[in-house]
Each structure stands twice: as structure tokens, then as C-alpha cells.
Amino acid sequence: MATIAQPSNSNTPATSTQILVVDDEPDLRTLYELTLLREGYQVQTAGNLAEAWEQLKQRQFDAVITDMRLPDGLGLEILSYLSTAQRSERCIVMTAYGSAENAVESLKAGAFDYLTKPVDLKQFRAVVASAIQGPAGYKVARALAKTVGSAGGPHASALNRLVGESEPMLAVKARIAKVARSMAPVLVRGESGTGKELVAQAIHACSHRASGPFVAVNCGAIPENLLEAEFFGAKKGSYTGAMQDREGYFQAARHGTLFLDEIGDLPLAMQSKLLRAIQERSIRAIGSTVEDTVDVRIVSATHKDLSADVQAGRFRQDLYYRLNVIEIAVPPLRHRRGDLPALCTTLLDKIARDSGLSAPALSQHLLSQLEAHPLRGNVRELENLLHRALALNDGSELDMEVDQTPESAETAATIVKADTASASALPTHSLPPEQRAKLVIPDDLQAYLDTQEKAILTQVLQETQFNRTAAAARLKLSLRQIRYRIASLNITMPASEVSEDGLIDESVEDGH
Numbered sequence: 001m002a003t004i005a006q007p008s009n010s011n012t013p014a015t016s017t018q019i020l021v022v023d024d025e026p027d028l029r030t031l032y033e034l035t036l037l038r039e040g041y042q043v044q045t046a047g048n049l050a051e052a053w054e055q056l057k058q059r060q061f062d063a064v065i066t067d068m069r070l071p072d073g074l075g076l077e078i079l080s081y082l083s084t085a086q087r088s089e090r091c092i093v094m095t096a097y098g099s100a101e102n103a104v105e106s107l108k109a110g111a112f113d114y115l116t117k118p119v120d121l122k123q124f125r126a127v128v129a130s131a132i133q134g135p136a137g138y139k140v141a142r143a144l145a146k147t148v149g150s151a152g153g154p155h156a157s158a159l160n161r162l163v164g165e166s167e168p169m170l171a172v173k174a175r176i177a178k179v180a181r182s183m184a185p186v187l188v189r190g191e192s193g194t195g196k197e198l199v200a201q202a203i204h205a206c207s208h209r210a211s212g213p214f215v216a217v218n219c220g221a222i223p224e225n226l227l228e229a230e231f232f233g234a235k236k237g238s239y240t241g242a243m244q245d246r247e248g249y250f251q252a253a254r255h256g257t258l259f260l261d262e263i264g265d266l267p268l269a270m271q272s273k274l275l276r277a278i279q280e281r282s283i284r285a286i287g288s289t290v291e292d293t294v295d296v297r298i299v300s301a302t303h304k305d306l307s308a309d310v311q312a313g314r315f316r317q318d319l320y321y322r323l324n325v326i327e328i329a330v331p332p333l334r335h336r337r338g339d340l341p342a343l344c345t346t347l348l349d350k351i352a353r354d355s356g357l358s359a360p361a362l363s364q365h366l367l368s369q370l371e372a373h374p375l376r377g378n379v380r381e382l383e384n385l386l387h388r389a390l391a392l393n394d395g396s397e398l399d400m401e402v403d404q405t406p407e408s409a410e411t412a413a414t415i416v417k418a419d420t421a422s423a424s425a426l427p428t429h430s431l432p433p434e435q436r437a438k439l440v441i442p443d444d445l446q447a448y449l450d451t452q453e454k455a456i457l458t459q460v461l462q463e464t465q466f467n468r469t470a471a472a473a474r475l476k477l478s479l480r481q482i483r484y485r486i487a488s489l490n491i492t493m494p495a496s497e498v499s500e501d502g503l504i505d506e507s508v509e510d511g512h
């Protein structure tokens with residue numbers, strides 16, 4: 001039967017943290033109990049599910065630690081009870097060594113974290129400490145999970161940065177709030193420009209790690225020979241040029257979130273090292289003899305079909321399995337067109353603010369064109385289009401003819417025809433002379449000029465199918481000048497123009 005134990009060490013500060021330990025092995029139960037008491041927690045124990053129900057009925061705990069296999073059922077039942085009853089306890093599941101499926105299954109069922117048996121007591125203490133930290137953040141996440149989607153829910157700035165109240169977006173937000181509660185690795189999928197990084201930031205911000213660091217890494221942008229040092233750090237003198245000890249991303253993200261963007265671009269050799277770090281929860285810096293425990297939550301993202309990469313042998317299946325415990329699919333913009341008006345407003349405000357201008361209202365004519373546009377580049381493409389429209393704008397309302405791609409040309413033509421006011425205004429690529437003559441006096445000249453320059457360059461690049469040599473010639477710039485401007489103005493080039501090392505492939509372009 002359960003026992004109510006008092007802290008055995010009178011020097012330990014009394015805390016009101018209550019922990020329930022469920023394990024059928026009396027010796028192990030005592031070991032966990034003593035370990036926790038020494039940390040100053042209050043501990044209750046149960047030897048089976050029936051005793052656990054009794055305890056859970058009587059009081060609210062801060063954390064529940066349960067064995068997976070119990071004489072009268074599975075530890076997973078505790079998880080499902082906590083979730084159905086909307087209880088706030090965080091649950092840690094202990095699984096037998098080598099049963100990765102059980103660990104993954106428990107994370108999917110909402111466990112905060114898992115421990116592999118035989119339990120390493122140092123890790124045990126660290127995971128418990130992590131589970132009881134920041135109950136406020138946790139409760140916020142839980143409250144969000146309940147209220148997301150219902151009007152008048154609590155103001156959640158992290159989630160509100162993700163604009164969109166369409167059904168698919170609300171589902172994404174609810175999922176973010178839910179997964180934020182656990183340590184489970186999350187894989188964010190979605191086409192380019194859908195907002196995967198914003199989703200990763202929201203997971204971090206809703207979690208109890210919010211006060212810790214959010215470290216974003218573009219896995220495709222790191223030279224292969226530097227990957228290990230970049231991820232795990234390096235000791236002074238461990239390789240030529242290592243003048244002092246260097247921290248890796250794992251150390252930098254300690255107690256926070258490590259966001260592995262473009263995870264599909266990670267070379268196979270590095271995939272094994274990453275898998276090991278995740279499984280062992282420890283890393284070893286290059287040149288170091290010591291293993292370092294790391295408390296890091298992993299969120300990764302990809303625009304690729306990773307399962308196809310697994311099939312093709314380009315991505316390790318075991319790593320895929322580890323990273324993809326929970327998946328969040330960010331829907332393309334064309335599947336949530338209802339979000340367009342709100343997105344336009346937010347993006348326009350942001351662009352105008354950055355350019356030192358005030359945001360004009362969006363014309364119905366422009367909105368209709370955007371609604372018919374395929375927007376294959378998703379929110380990022382929308383942002384670029386609005387950037388251009390704002391740079392060309394001279395009226396009180398924001399308006400422009402949007403160049404529709406062939407597959408949407410039919411729809412676009414219908415819209416232009418239906419709008420009598422603009423029926424004669426055929427899509428145009430160049431600045432109308434009357435707009436060119438209008439003088440805008442901005443608050444911030446440099447920001448305004450940057451906006452203009454970006455809009456002009458983007459337009460000319462689109463006209464030249466992103467051939468920079470042709471675009472440079474058209475604008476009487478050198479290739480070096482246009483390359484510099486593309487980079488400094490952060491102009492997005494299509495992925496096909498980028499070679500595997502992440503650099504723009506000149507040979508592709510010169511072949512045009």
C-alpha cells in the first residue's frame with residue numbers, strides 16, 4: 001500500500017512538491033523514493049495501478065513517475081487518465097532497456113519524458129527536476145490546448161505570432177500547445193515558406209523551456225568537415241585552428257530547444273552521431289575525454305519527404321523514428337486561403353513598419369488576385385508580393401496587378417475581366433510612369449530605399465527567371481554587385497538555383 005514519507009534529511013529545504021512513484025518492485029520503489037526525498041520532494045508510492053488510482057483520487061501531484069509494466073496493467077493507462085481528466089501532473093515513464101518502441105509510444109501518449117531501465121540516478125534526478133520546473137509555463141500550455149480555437153481564449157503571444165484562424169491552422173496551434181508540454185522530439189513538416197520555423201519557436205515559447213535558449217541550426221548550411229565541432233563543441237587544440245574551447249549547438253541549447261532546420265540535408269555520417277547524442281542524452285566535444293549530459297529538446301524541420309529519403313537510403317531510419325515521435329504538418333497557404341486577409345494585414349504592417357511607412361489598406365482587387373494565386377512559395381511568397389506592392393504603391397489603397405503563373409492564369413483572367421475598373425489594366429511588370437513620378441517622403445530614408453531596391457530586384461529577377469547575369473545586365477550592375485544585393489536584401493532565390501553546398505550555382509545560371 002502507499003506510504004506517506006517525510007523528508008529524511010532535515011537539512012533539505014521543505015518543499016511542497018509532491019511526487020507519485022508507481023513501481024511494483026519494492027526495492028526499486030524504495031530507491032526512487034529515497035533519491036527523491038533527498039532532493040527535498042514529498043513522495044507517495046504505489047505498487048500497481050489500483051494503488052495509483054487511489055493516490056490520484058486523493059490529491060494533485062506535481063509529477064508522476066511510473067513503470068511501464070505493472071501487475072494490473074500498463075503505465076500508459078496512467079497517461080491516458082491524466083490526459084482525459086485534464087490533470088496537470090507531468091508523467092515520466094520508465095521503460096525496459098532496448099524497448100525504444102515503448103519509449104516512443106509513451107511520448108506520443110503525452111509523457112513528459114521517459115527513462116530507460118536500469119535507471120541512472122543522475123539522469124533520474126535531472127529528468128524529475130526538469131518535469132517539476134516551470135509549472136506556470138506548463139499550465140499556460142495546457143490552458144491553451146483547451147482553449148485554442150474557442151473565441152476569447154487567453155492571449156498567447158507565442159501562438160498569436162502565427163497568424164491564421166482557419167481550421168488547419170487552429171489544429172496546428174492546438175498541437176503546438178499540446179506537444180509543448182513534453183520533451184518529445186517534434187518533426188515539423190511543410191512546404192517552403194509555410195512557417196515551420198515560427199512553429200518551432202512557438203513550441204519553445206509555450207514550453208517550460210521558454211526561459212532557456214532557442215538555438216536554430218540550418219543543417220544544410222554547415223560544411224561537412226565542421227559538423228561535429230559545430231554540434232558538439234571542441235576542446236582547445238583538438239584541430240588546427242581550435243585556439244580555445246568551443247561550445248557546440250548542444251551546449252548552447254542547454255535547458256532550451258535545439259531547432260534542426262532542413263534536417264534532411266544532414267550527411268549520413270553526422271546522422272549517426274546525432275542519433276547517438278539523442279539516445280544517450282550525452283555528447284562528447286571533439287578532443288574531450290568526458291561525456292557531457294545534455295538537457296535539450298529537439299525540434300526538427302524539413303520540406304522534404306523524409307520517409308522517401310529513408311526508403312532511398314539517404315536518411316537513417318532509426319534517426320527518422322527518433323526525431324519524428326510527434327509530427328506537425330504545416331498546411332500550405334493554398335489550403336487555408338481563409339487566412340489570407342489576416343496574414344496580409346499582419347505582413348503589411350510589418351513591412352511598412354520596417355520601411356518607415358504607414359501601412360495602407362489592401363484593395364479588394366489585390367486581395368482577389370492573391371486569393372486566386374497559387375502561392376507555391378506560401379507565406380514567404382506572399383510577403384515578397386506585398387513588399388513589391390508597397391514599394392509601387394502611391395494611393396491610399398494598396399493595389400497592383402499580380403503576375404499569375406500559367407496554371408492559375410485562367411482564374412486570374414476571369415478576375416481581371418470581372419473587375420470592370422481594372423479590365424483594361426493588363427498585368428504589367430514595369431513601374432507605370434505616373435507612379436514613377438510620384439515622390440514619396442519616407443520617415444526612414446534608408447529603410448525605404450532598401451524596400452524599393454528589394455522590390456525592383458525581385459521583379460527583375462522574376463522576369464529573368466532568376467538568371468542573375470541577365471538581371472545584372474538589365475540594371476547595369478556587375479554580377480558581384482547583384483549578388484551582394486541579393487544577399488544583403490535577403491531576396492529569396494528558388495531552391496533549384498542553389499547547389500548542394502548551399503551556394504548559388506553559377507554553372508546553372510550561366511547555362512541559361
Ligand SMILES: Nc1ncnc2c1ncn2[C@@H]1O[C@H](COP(=O)(O)OP(=O)(O)OP(=O)(O)O)[C@@H](O)[C@H]1O
Pocket residue numbers: 161162163164190191192193194195196197198199303343346379380383
Ligand atoms: N502563420 C504565419 N503568420 C505570420 N507570419 C508567418 C506565418 N507563417 C510564416 N510567416 C512568415 O513567413 C516567412 C517564412 O516563414 P518561415 O521561415 O517560418 O517558413 P519555413 O517553413 O521555415 O520556410 P523554409 O522551408 O523556406 O525555411 C517568415 O517571415 C515568417 O515570419
Ligand SMILES: [Mg+2]
Pocket residue numbers: 196197261
Ligand atoms: Mg525555415
